[in-house]
Amino acid sequence: xxxxxxxxxxxxxxxxxxxxxxxxxxxxxxxxxxxxxxxxxxxxxxxxxxxxxxxxxxxxxxxxxxxxxxxxxxxxxxxxxxxxxxxxxxxxxxxxxxxxxxxxxxxxxxxxxxxxxxxxxxxxxxxxxxxxxxxxxxxxxxxxxxxxxxxxxxxxxxxxxxxxxxxxxxxxxxxxxxxxxxxxxxxxxxxxxxxxxxxxxxxxxxxxxxxxxxxxxxxxxxxxxxxxxxxxxxxxxxxxxxxxxxxxxxxx
Numbered sequence: 001x002x003x004x005x006x007x008x009x010x011x012x013x014x015x016x017x018x019x020x021x022x023x024x025x026x027x028x029x030x031x032x033x034x035x036x037x038x039x040x041x042x043x044x045x046x047x048x049x050x051x052x053x054x055x056x057x058x059x060x061x062x063x064x065x066x067x068x069x070x071x072x073x074x075x076x077x078x079x080x081x082x083x084x085x086x087x088x089x090x091x092x093x094x095x096x097x098x099x100x101x102x103x104x105x106x107x108x109x110x111x112x113x114x115x116x117x118x119x120x121x122x123x124x125x126x127x128x129x130x131x132x133x134x135x136x137x138x139x140x141x142x143x144x145x146x147x148x149x150x151x152x153x154x155x156x157x158x159x160x161x162x163x164x165x166x167x168x169x170x171x172x173x174x175x176x177x178x179x180x181x182x183x184x185x186x187x188x189x190x191x192x193x194x195x196x197x198x199x200x201x202x203x204x205x206x207x208x209x210x211x212x213x214x215x216x217x218x219x220x221x222x223x224x225x226x227x228x229x230x231x232x233x234x235x236x237x238x239x240x241x242x243x244x245x246x247x248x249x250x251x252x
Contacts, residue, residue: 053251
């Protein structure tokens with residue numbers, strides 16, 4: 001067998017020696033590098049969803065005309081369109097809840113964190129994104145409100161079919177279900193009471209309750225008026241990808 005080229009071997013050894021001489025990055029530098037990479041990915045994903053909306057609808061949101069043309073870009077580098085009939089301009093953000101936001105990539109990153117397995121508190125996520133904890137909290141409420149009223153009804157269908165009050169039959173729960181109009185099922189480990197309508201099983205109820213308790217622990221007792229939104233959040237986490245959630249918020 002022919003020997004390897006000695007010149008290539010020497011060059012490889014020199015290159016390895018050169019790499020050893022380079023300073024090793026610190027933990028903070030590695031974290032900054034990963035953060036920059038994540039920011040680029042979030043920016044691309046957010047802009048892809050924004051740009052897809054007018055291409056998908058192909059109609060002016062002001063008058064409904066399909067006689068539209070590209071018309072430069074907005075200050076946030078989003079593609080702008082102009083309607084040839086009403087002569088008004090618009091973009092994929094026109095009429096959406098996030099139309100006034102300047103950092104759509106950060107908003108998308110907030111959504112991505114909500115649907116990831118490693119959720120951060122508002123304070124920690126705000127520190128990572130360079131925003132206040134109050135801003136992150138407002139974004140989360142905006143996201144949950146948008147998902148609850150998604151125009152195509154897909155999210156609403158998830159919530160309606162999945163949410164029911166399953167209890168041990170205490171009188172307080174019955175009064176609460178009557179007041180809110182929520183379906184109430186009584187389940188227990190007694191014979192004949194562990195399964196309701198062949199779908200609601202006590203083990204399933206217990207599992208969902210444990211998931212919710214583990215999920216809500218991070219938020220340190222949110223106000224009761226927000227609990228329904230957090231419950232929707234639990235249910236939607238396993239059903240939507242961040243990109244789909246971002247699109248639904250835009251369409252709300």
